[in-house]
Amino acid sequence: MEPLRVGMISFAHDGHASSYATCLGQIPGVELVAIADDDEARGRKYAERFSTVYYAAYHDLLARDDIAAVIICSENARHREMVAAAAEAGKHILCEKPLTTTRADGEAMIAACRAHGVKLQIAFPMRFSPPTIALREAVRGGAIGTPLMVKATNPGRMPPGWFSDPALAGGGATMDHTVHVADLLRWIFGHEIVSVYAEIDARLHPGLPTDDIGLMLLGLDGGLSASLDASWSRAKTWPIWGGLTMEVIGEGGVLALDAFNQNVQLFDDDAGHYSLVPYTGGGDPALVRAFIDAVRDDTPPPVTGEDGLRALEVALCAYGHEPVSCPDALLG
Amino acid sequence: MTNIAVVGAGTMGTMHAASCRALPGATLAWVVDEDPERAASLAAPTTARATADLAEALADPALDAVILAVPTPSHRALTERAAAAGKHVFCEKPIALTLDDARAMTAACERAGVRFMVGHVVRFFPEYARIGALLDAGSVGEVGVVRASRVNAYPFVGRGWYSDFAWSGGPILDMMIHDLDTLRWYFGEIARVYARGLSYTPHRAAVDYALAIVRFANGVVAHVETSWAHSGFRTSIEIAGSGGIIRHASDETTSLRLEQTAPAAPVRGVNVPHSPLAESPYQTELRHFLDRIADGGPILTGGDEATRSLAAALAVLESVRTGRAIPFTDGWPMLESQGLVSDIPVTV
Ligand SMILES: NC(=O)c1ccc[n+]([C@@H]2O[C@H](COP(=O)([O-])OP(=O)(O)OC[C@H]3O[C@@H](n4cnc5c(N)ncnc54)[C@H](O)[C@@H]3O)[C@@H](O)[C@H]2O)c1
Numbered sequence: 070m071e072p073l074r075v076g077m078i079s080f081a082h083d084g085h086a087s088s089y090a091t092c093l094g095q096i097p098g099v100e101l102v103a104i105a106d107d108d109e110a111r112g113r114k115y116a117e118r119f120s121t122v123y124y125a126a127y128h129d130l131l132a133r134d135d136i137a138a139v140i141i142c143s144e145n146a147r148h149r150e151m152v153a154a155a156a157e158a159g160k161h162i163l164c165e166k167p168l169t170t171t172r173a174d175g176e177a178m179i180a181a182c183r184a185h186g187v188k189l190q191i192a193f194p195m196r197f198s199p200p201t202i203a204l205r206e207a208v209r210g211g212a213i214g215t216p217l218m219v220k221a222t223n224p225g226r227m228p229p230g231w232f233s234d235p236a237l238a239g240g241g242a243t244m245d246h247t248v249h250v251a252d253l254l255r256w257i258f259g260h261e262i263v264s265v266y267a268e269i270d271a272r273l274h275p276g277l278p279t280d281d282i283g284l285m286l287l288g289l290d291g292g293l294s295a296s297l298d299a300s301w302s303r304a305k306t307w308p309i310w311g312g313l314t315m316e317v318i319g320e321g322g323v324l325a326l327d328a329f330n331q332n333v334q335l336f337d338d339d340a341g342h343y344s345l346v347p348y349t350g351g352g353d354p355a356l357v358r359a360f361i362d363a364v365r366d367d368t369p370p371p372v373t374g375e376d377g378l379r380a381l382e383v384a385l386c387a388y389g390h391e392p393v394s395c396p397d398a399l400l401g
Numbered sequence: 402m403t404n405i406a407v408v409g410a411g412t413m414g415t416m417h418a419a420s421c422r423a424l425p426g427a428t429l430a431w432v433v434d435e436d437p438e439r440a441a442s443l444a445a446p447t448t449a450r451a452t453a454d455l456a457e458a459l460a461d462p463a464l465d466a467v468i469l470a471v472p473t474p475s476h477r478a479l480t481e482r483a484a485a486a487g488k489h490v491f492c493e494k495p496i497a498l499t500l501d502d503a504r505a506m507t508a509a510c511e512r513a514g515v516r517f518m519v520g521h522v523v524r525f526f527p528e529y530a531r532i533g534a535l536l537d538a539g540s541v542g543e544v545g546v547v548r549a550s551r552v553n554a555y556p557f558v559g560r561g562w563y564s565d566f567a568w569s570g571g572p573i574l575d576m577m578i579h580d581l582d583t584l585r586w587y588f589g590e591i592a593r594v595y596a597r598g599l600s601y602t603p604h605r606a607a608v609d610y611a612l613a614i615v616r617f618a619n620g621v622v623a624h625v626e627t628s629w630a631h632s633g634f635r636t637s638i639e640i641a642g643s644g645g646i647i648r649h650a651s652d653e654t655t656s657l658r659l660e661q662t663a664p665a666a667p668v669r670g671v672n673v674p675h676s677p678l679a680e681s682p683y684q685t686e687l688r689h690f691l692d693r694i695a696d697g698g699p700i701l702t703g704g705d706e707a708t709r710s711l712a713a714a715l716a717v718l719e720s721v722r723t724g725r726a727i728p729f730t731d732g733w734p735m736l737e738s739q740g741l742v743s744d745i746p747v748t749v
Contacts, residue, residue, distance in 0.1 A: 217599055217602075217608065217630075218597070218598070218599065218610050218612065218630075220612060220626055222548075266614065266726065268614050268616050268622045270545070270620065270622060272543055272545035272546070272620060272621075272622075273543075273545040273546070273641060273643050274643065275543075281545065282545050282546045282622055284546060284614050284622050284624055285614075286595060286596070286597050286612060286614055288597070292602075294597035294598075294612070296597075296614070296624060296626075298546070298548065298624055300545070300546045300641065302545065302546050302641035302646070303641075303646070304541075304641070304644075304645045304646045306645065307646065318608065318610050318628065318630045320608060322632075323630060323631055323632075
């Protein structure tokens with residue numbers, strides 16, 4: 070059987086991109102055949118690491134007829150241009166979260182993929198994280214009765230580089246860390262988020278041109294309420310990059326998820342502080358696998374562009390009217 | 402020596418009676434409870450006299466101060482009676498259920514020239530005091546975002562009156578007020594709050610829960626959780642600043658743990674503290690009260706402070722009830738209702 074050939078466009082989100090590249094390598098019959106990156110040093114580094122071909126211009130990668138699908142991990146604000154070009158070239162697309170930085174861009178991306186008949190999947194790996202799946206099954210199985218309230222956090226250390234450049238990232242911590250939980254809320258509880266109250270600020274990193282604090286209270290249709298802490302509030306000496314927690318209060322009990330609490334403790338004298346070292350691969354392997362399956366089997370991707378847009382809207386809404394809730398912005 | 406009457410021989414009254422006995426400067430002179438048997442049994446192992454009639458204790462010229470550990474709706478009336486009798490007043494939190502009551506209590510004590518302290522004991526918990534000292538020392542730079550949590554099980558039997566929302570105000574007035582008070586102590590006045598919760602939601606099960614986002618006038622943003630939906634009591638606090646993080650979680654600082662081979666050894670009545678202390682926070686707060694009576698100095702948790710913390714808790718409740726953010730000016734919320742609104746049915 071012909072291998073399924075995949076290209077990757079931009080390693081701007083290098084942590085996730087290299088994880089996806091590794092995951093591709095673990096799927097039988099799948100080949101990572103090209104990496105395009107306009108940052109030549111970065112592109113060549115990863116092309117060498119993953120033993121593949123480097124292109125400076127992503128259009129050259131898209132011009133290759135043997136490539137069926139691409140994974141796009143560029144800066145948030147560049148997703149639209151690359152997704153549109155890839156769709157036009159007839160490539161199926163796995164796009165890094167958040168979908169993009171504006172609603173208009175998001176709608177255009179979805180329309181382009183639909184017009185060219187290509188699949189668009191958004192990289193929400195938390196849907197594929199085993200503890201998160203177990204939480205969803207327990208909630209849906211009635212372990213705590215009717216869910217009433219949710220307390221969620223997705224804090225992290227501030228990532229370096231373009232993540233705090235509002236022109237490229239579309240915002241700061243709130244743009245970076247709102248969408249995972251927003252997507253999980255929709256996916257676990259099957260309700261849309263219809264109101265957003267947010268306190269957004271920059272207080273933790275002097276001179277930061279964007280927000281590093283994002284605290285939200287969300288209302289879902291059907292009556293559920295959820296809080297979300299999306300702040301870049303983990304100290305440099307915090308033992309791990311951050312985490313994702315979700316405590317669900319139900320009529321019959323409480324279910325508490327700490328999705329990244331699968332680590333061993335490392336006390337390394339050279340590091341000056343202790344670290345938590347994960348012993349699982351998280352959701353990335355199953356996320357990439359699901360995308361490949363959807364392409365091969367010609368089935369709808371499990372996480373769609375619309376899912377990406379709904380989650381993005383929550384972050385946009387949080388930025389919109391501080392500090393009022395803005396159901397109109399979401400419903401309209 | 403300060404002669405003290407403990408009024409209300411329930412959970413907190415028992416705690417305060419123990420503090421009186423432990424502190425060298427205090428004498429437990431009276432135990433008052435409308436239930437004479439309760440008064441008698443708490444007084445029995447001590448030299449204190451027991452009565453069901455507060456007037457009898459207040460008439461004792463040797464009595465210096467009262468500790469009011471009665472359900473919250475009685476706080477105002479008993480504070481006013483004690484103050485009128487010239488006794489210093491230590492009143493359990495929350496100070497009252499309405500701002501009118503709270504202000505009247507503070508005014509009554511001022512008029513009578515007696516000291517007035519409210520039992521916002523969390524400020525006297527050594528871990529929260531240590532955090533305050535670390536903040537004062539600038540240990541984590543500029544504070545940005547804070548998370549405070551206080552969860553407990555639903556108060557069924559034994560804490561009968563708590564499940565009556567009109568008496569207790571639910572977990573927001575019973576528990577969240579502790580964190581609102583402590584955060585106010587750390588960060589100053591509040592600028593606005595927004596909250597969501599279950600206090601005004603009819604639901605089948607006995608659960609109450611709320612989440613609040615509090616913006617302080619100095620810019621700090623805080624997330625505060627309160628719960629009567631968990632299976633036991635625990636607290637946590639985390640303060641993230643530009644230079645690091647301070648955190649404490651009660652279930653991560655267990656310095657003594659008892660595991661008995663059930664069911665042979667019933668643990669009922671055996672109280673093993675998870676973190677044994679040389680002086681309990683209740684003793685520390687009582688010592689503060691006695692020292693301030695003696696030296697006339699400022700009381701950390703006086704009537705005005707307690708009234709502001711009550712106002713903050715009422716603002717959280719009003720936000721839960723109305724779905725609106727509540728703005729504050731000079732630390733006082735712009736409230737529709739200056740007291741607990743409890744006429745919305747809570748289905749239990
Ligand atoms: N600081 C804290 O952490 C904390 C913890 C729990 C309770 N509290 C507060 O302490 C107060 C008492 O709570 P509790 O749990 O001890 O209550 P409780 O029900 O255990 O005890 C109250 C006692 O007061 C007696 N009583 C009621 N009305 C009276 C009256 N008018 N005169 C004399 N006696 C009367 C009752 O018979 C009962 O024995 C409440 O305001 C509560 O909010 C504070």
